[in-house]
Amino acid sequence: MDTINDRLVIAGREFTSRLWVGTGKYKDFEETKKAIDASGAEVVTVAVRRVNITDRSKENLLDYLDPKKYIILPNTAGCYTVEDAVRYARLARAAGVSDLVKLEVLGDEKTLFPDTAGLIEAAKILIKEGFIVLPYTNDDPIVARKLVDIGCPAVMPLAAPIGSGLGIRNPYNLKIIMETVKVPIIVDAGVGTASDAALAMEYGADAVLMNTAIAGAQDPLAMAEAMKYAIWAGRLAYKAGRIPRKLYATASSPIEGML
Amino acid sequence: MTIQVNGESRGVGEGQTVAALLQELDIRADRVAVELNLEIVDRNDFDTRSLCDGDRVEILSFIGGGAE
Numbered sequence: 482m483d484t485i486n487d488r489l490v491i492a493g494r495e496f497t498s499r500l501w502v503g504t505g506k507y508k509d510f511e512e513t514k515k516a517i518d519a520s521g522a523e524v525v526t527v528a529v530r531r532v533n534i535t536d537r538s539k540e541n542l543l544d545y546l547d548p549k550k551y552i553i554l555p556n557t558a559g560c561y562t563v564e565d566a567v568r569y570a571r572l573a574r575a576a577g578v579s580d581l582v583k584l585e586v587l588g589d590e591k592t593l594f595p596d597t598a599g600l601i602e603a604a605k606i607l608i609k610e611g612f613i614v615l616p617y618t619n620d621d622p623i624v625a626r627k628l629v630d631i632g633c634p635a636v637m638p639l640a641a642p643i644g645s646g647l648g649i650r651n652p653y654n655l656k657i658i659m660e661t662v663k664v665p666i667i668v669d670a671g672v673g674t675a676s677d678a679a680l681a682m683e684y685g686a687d688a689v690l691m692n693t694a695i696a697g698a699q700d701p702l703a704m705a706e707a708m709k710y711a712i713w714a715g716r717l718a719y720k721a722g723r724i725p726r727k728l729y730a731t732a733s734s735p736i737e738g739m740l
Numbered sequence: 741m742t743i744q745v746n747g748e749s750r751g752v753g754e755g756q757t758v759a760a761l762l763q764e765l766d767i768r769a770d771r772v773a774v775e776l777n778l779e780i781v782d783r784n785d786f787d788t789r790s791l792c793d794g795d796r797v798e799i800l801s802f803i804g805g806g807a808e
Contacts, residue, residue, distance in 0.1 A: 505806040
């Protein structure tokens with residue numbers, strides 16, 4: 482398969498990489514950049530926070546991640562209300578250069594599961610203001626459909642709780658979401674290792690977004706590279722079409738010609 | 741006059757602009773969002789928008805983050 486031309490398109494924008502990565506939890510910006518380069522990711526998520534005005538010696542993330550080279554996807558991480566999420570999205574747009582936002586409205590601190598009612602409400606407001614809203618949502622096909630109905634050009638269902646590394650907890654729901662909505666599906670959160678990412682792609686996900694699985698690995702650079710191959714392996718396997726599962730054996734060698 | 745910048749009190753000159761405040765704080769204007777009394781200030785207005793006593797200014801930028 483021509484992997485170069487197998488592009489992901491969201492809201493008319495072309496994305497060269499199907500692995501999207503977060504930029505949190507790294508030791509320093511140097512490691513962040515090295516890991517992102519090893520992963521081959523083009524889309525990188527960032528958070529929006531107050532500038533440290535008392536210690537200006539702190540470096541800026543954008544000194545390391547050139548917005549001309551990477552697609553900077555701001556998130557509304559840490560927002561638990563519609564008002565906060567909308568406020569942060571507007572600030573992200575003002576600080577950056579695009580209308581893209583990864584919208585998170587969280588339900589509680591223990592699970593970090595999305596508050597899907599709040600998510601839909603916030604998405605409606607932002608879409609009306611011209612944002613391209615990529616919503617972090619539950620693995621719920623009905624919510625995914627509603628998000629698409631109100632104008633989200635992609636949906637980002639979780640595989641498992643953020644940072645849990647549990648892998649895909651409900652592959653059947655993910656498959657139903659993929660059948661239900663006709664927009665790209667980006668599996669977001671919960672991936673633990675390369676096989677989780679490959680599985681998500683084999684199921685038919687269009688991309689996978691992860692952070693902790695790479696940043697928290699003992700060797701983040703090696704894991705970033707592993708994820709790059711896993712995403713492509715999964716994508717290729719999905720496009721190739723796997724064999725059906727059967728209970729009994731089927732010989733691969735012919736019987737004919739045997740003594 | 742006194743304003744609040746990112747939650748901290750700060751004395752600034754009468755009629756100081758947003759651009760001048762950023763310069764004083766050594767912050768690059770092209771990488772931040774500025775919220776003045778809960779209203780976002782367009783980057784093109786940084787030069788002309790002057791601050792008033794008691795204003796609450798928030799200056800934000802991108803930091804490393806995945807989710808939460």
